Amino acid sequence: xxxxxxxxxxxxxxxxxxxxxxxxxxxxxxxxxxxxxxxxxxxxxxxxxxxxxxxxxxxxxxxxxxxxxxxxxxxxxxxxxxxxxxxxxxxxxxxxxxxxxxxxxxxxxxxxxxxxxxxxxxxxxxxxxxxxxxxxxxxxxxxxxxxxxxxxxxxxxxxxxxxxxxxxxxxxxxxxxxxxxxxxxxxxxxxxxxxxxxxxxxxxxxxxxxxxxxxxxxxxxxxxxxxxxxxxxxxxxxxxxxxxxxxxxxxxxxxxxxxxxxxxxxxxxxxxxxxxxxxxxxxxxxxxxxxxxxxxxxxxxxxx
Amino acid sequence: xxxxxxxxxxxxxxxxxxxxxxxxxxxxxxxxxxxxxxxxxxxxxxxxxxxxxxxxxxxxxxxxxxxxxxxxxxxxxxxxxxxxxxxxxxxxxxxxxxxxxxxxxxxxxxxxxxxxxxxxxxxxxxxxxxxxxxxxxxxxxxxxxxxxxxxxxxxxxxxxxxxxxxxxxxxxxxxxxxxxxxxxxxxxxxxxxxxxxxxxxxxxxxxxxxxxxxxxxxxxxxxxxxxxxxxxxxxxxxxxxxxxxxxxxxxxxxxxxxxxxxxxxxxxxxxxxxxxxxxxxxxxxxxxxxxxxxxxxxxxxxxxxxxxxxxxxxxxxxxxxxxxxxxxxxxxx
Numbered sequence: 001x002x003x004x005x006x007x008x009x010x011x012x013x014x015x016x017x018x019x020x021x022x023x024x025x026x027x028x029x030x031x032x033x034x035x036x037x038x039x040x041x042x043x044x045x046x047x048x049x050x051x052x053x054x055x056x057x058x059x060x061x062x063x064x065x066x067x068x069x070x071x072x073x074x075x076x077x078x079x080x081x082x083x084x085x086x087x088x089x090x091x092x093x094x095x096x097x098x099x100x101x102x103x104x105x106x107x108x109x110x111x112x113x114x115x116x117x118x119x120x121x122x123x124x125x126x127x128x129x130x131x132x133x134x135x136x137x138x139x140x141x142x143x144x145x146x147x148x149x150x151x152x153x154x155x156x157x158x159x160x161x162x163x164x165x166x167x168x169x170x171x172x173x174x175x176x177x178x179x180x181x182x183x184x185x186x187x188x189x190x191x192x193x194x195x196x197x198x199x200x201x202x203x204x205x206x207x208x209x210x211x212x213x214x215x216x217x218x219x220x221x222x223x224x225x226x227x228x229x230x231x232x233x234x235x236x237x238x239x240x241x242x243x244x245x246x247x248x249x250x251x252x253x254x255x256x257x258x259x260x261x262x263x264x265x266x267x268x269x270x271x272x273x274x275x276x277x278x279x280x281x282x283x284x285x286x287x288x289x290x291x292x293x294x295x296x297x298x299x300x301x302x303x304x
Numbered sequence: 305x306x307x308x309x310x311x312x313x314x315x316x317x318x319x320x321x322x323x324x325x326x327x328x329x330x331x332x333x334x335x336x337x338x339x340x341x342x343x344x345x346x347x348x349x350x351x352x353x354x355x356x357x358x359x360x361x362x363x364x365x366x367x368x369x370x371x372x373x374x375x376x377x378x379x380x381x382x383x384x385x386x387x388x389x390x391x392x393x394x395x396x397x398x399x400x401x402x403x404x405x406x407x408x409x410x411x412x413x414x415x416x417x418x419x420x421x422x423x424x425x426x427x428x429x430x431x432x433x434x435x436x437x438x439x440x441x442x443x444x445x446x447x448x449x450x451x452x453x454x455x456x457x458x459x460x461x462x463x464x465x466x467x468x469x470x471x472x473x474x475x476x477x478x479x480x481x482x483x484x485x486x487x488x489x490x491x492x493x494x495x496x497x498x499x500x501x502x503x504x505x506x507x508x509x510x511x512x513x514x515x516x517x518x519x520x521x522x523x524x525x526x527x528x529x530x531x532x533x534x535x536x537x538x539x540x541x542x543x544x545x546x547x548x549x550x551x552x553x554x555x556x557x558x559x560x561x562x563x564x565x566x567x568x569x570x571x572x573x574x575x576x577x578x579x580x581x582x583x584x585x586x587x588x589x590x591x592x593x594x595x596x597x598x599x600x601x602x603x604x605x606x607x608x609x610x611x612x613x614x615x616x617x618x619x620x621x622x623x624x625x626x627x628x629x630x631x632x633x634x635x636x637x
Contacts, residue, residue, distance in 0.1 A: 195408050195409055195410040197402070197408075200368060201399060202472075203395030212410075212413075216410075216412035216413075
C-alpha cells in the first residue's frame with residue numbers, strides 16, 4: 001500500500017466543507033443593500049397577506065358616509081379606520097392596496113416560475129443537444145419573440161373578454177423566452193468545460209449529465225434572472241391593467257389602483273395614487289437590488 | 305496488445321466552408337495516419353509542440369472526436385464498430401486525466417461524490433457503504449485524507465485537485481489511463497509529486513498509460529517509449545532510455561536542445577537550435593515531410609514525397625531518410 005502523505009493544512013481537519021452555496025449565503029449577509037431589500041420585500045409580503053386583518057373594512061365594502069365627500073371624509077386617518085384613505089367609491093384603500101400587492105406579487109412570481117421551469121428545460125435541451133435541434137428550437141424562440149405580444153394580448157383580451165386566466169396565458173407565453181436564451185448560452189459554455197468532458201469519458205449518460213453536471217451549475221444564473229424577471233412581470237401586468245384590460249373589478253392589482261388614482265389626481269385625492277405607487281416602486285427596487293445582491297454573492301469575481 | 309491505433313486520420317472542417325469536400329482548403333488535418341500499439345503495463349509518452357495533434361489523438365481514443373479513417377482496436381475489438389453498450393463497458397477500462405485539475409471537477413459536487421461517480425455508473429448494484437469504503441481507500445492511495453470527502457473542489461490546491469482527478473480515474477480499476485498534460489497547469493514544485501504518484505500507481509496496479517506532455521523531462525521520467533509528433537504526423541518513436549543518445553530526427557533533436565539549462569551562464573552562452581519560422585498553417589496541404597519548411601537539414605526532395613515511418617533499429621521508428629543515426633558510443637549530453 002502506498003503510504004499516504006497527507007497535507008497538513010487546515011484542510012486535514014475532518015467535517016463537511018463550505019459549499020459554494022454556503023459561501024454565497026455568507027457573502028450576501030455582508031451586503032447591506034441586499035439584506036435591506038430582502039427585509040423590505042418580506043415586510044411588503046406580510047402586509048399583503050396579513051394587512052387586511054388589522055382593518056375593520058373589507059375590500060368590497062363601501063363606506064356610504066364618505067361617498068360624495070372623499071376629499072375630506074375619505075382622507076387617510078387613524079380614527080376613521082381608513083389608514084390609507086378611501087378610493088373614489090368609498091372603499092378602504094388600505095385593504096385594497098394589500099389586495100393589489102398580493103395580486104401583483106402573484107403575477108410576478110407565477111411568471112417567474114413559468115420562466116424557470118419552461119425556459120430552463122428548453123434552454124438546456126437546446127444547448128446540450130446542439131446542432132439541428134438547437135437551431136430549430138432557438139429559431140422558434142426568435143419567431144415567438146418577434147411577435148408584438150402586447151398588441152396580440154390586448155386584441156385577445158378585447159376579443160375574448162377580460163379574464164385573469166388569459167392574462168396568465170399571455171405572461172406565460174412571453175416570460176420564458178429570454179430565460180431560454182440565457183440558459184442555452186450558459187449551457188453551451190458549461191458543456192465545453194472539462195468536468196462535463198470528463199463525465200462523458202467516464203460514461204455518464206446524457207440525461208444524467210444534464211441533471212447532475214449542467215443544471216446545478218445553472219441554478220445561480222437562473223435565480224438571478226428570475227428575481228430580475230419578477231418586477232418585469234409586475235410592470236407587464238400593471239401596464240395591461242392600467243389600460244383597463246387586466247384584472248377586473250372588484251378584484252384589483254397595483255396597476256388598477258395606480259390607474260384609478262391617476263385619473264383622480266386633479267381632485268385633491270393624491271393619496272389614491274400615492275399609496276399604490278409607493279408599494280409598486282418599493283417592490284421594483286426591492287427585487288432589483290436583491291437580484292443584484294444574489295448575482296454578486298454567486299459570482300464574487302464580478303465584484304469591484 | 306491492449307490498444308492498437310492503425311492509420312488514424314482526424315479532420316475538422318473549418319467554419320465558413322460551403323463545400324465540405326475532402327482535400328478542400330477549409331479542412332484541417334489534425335491527425336494524419338497515426339499508428340502505434342500499446343502493450344499492457346506500458347507507458348507511451350507523446351511529445352510535440354502545441355498543435356501537433358497530441359490532445360486530438362487522446363480525444364479520438366476515448367471517442368470524443370470522430371475518426372475519419374483508420375481503426376482504433378481495443379483488446380481485439382474495433383471501437384468504431386462497437387455499439388453503445390459495449391462502448392460504455394470499455395469506458396470503465398479506459399479513462400482520462402485532464403490538463404486543468406480544477407476545471408475538470410464539478411464545482412457543485414463534493415469530492416466524495418466526484419470520485420464515486422465512475423463506480424455508480426459502471427457498477428450500479430454496489431451499496432452506498434461499499435462505495436464510501438472504496439472512495440476512502442482510493443483517496444488514501446493518492447495521498448488524500450478520506451475525512452476530506454465532504455469538501456468541495458474549490459477548497460483544494462491545484463496539486464490536490466489533480467490527486468482527486470487521479471482518484472476518480474483509479475476507482476473503477478481501469479486498464480488504461482490517458483493523461484493529457486497532467487502536470488502542465490501545476491507548479492514545478494508539485495509536478496514531481498504528481499508524476500511520481502502516477503508512476504507509483506502504475507507499478508502497483510499494472511495500468512497502461514498514455515502520457516501526453518510538451519515537457520521532455522516529465523515524459524522521459526515516466527514513459528517506456530516516446531512518440532514525437534509534429535502537425536499530426538509521427539516523426540519518431542524511440543525507447544525513452546535511448547532518447548538523448550540515439551534519437552536523430554531533426555525535430556526531436558530540436559526539442560531536446562530547446563530544453564532550458566538551469567544555469568544562466570550556460571544558458572546564455574550555449575548555441576540555441578536553429579529553427580526557422582513558426583509551424584506552417586495546418587490547413588495548407590503539404591505533399592512531403594511536414595517538417596521540411598523548418599528543418600535544418602532539408603533537401604529539395606523533402607517537400608516532394610511523403611516520408612514513411614521506418615524501423616531503423618528494434619523499437620526505434622523514424623520518419624526521416626536523411627538524418628544520420630548517431631554512433632554507438634555514449635555522446636555527452
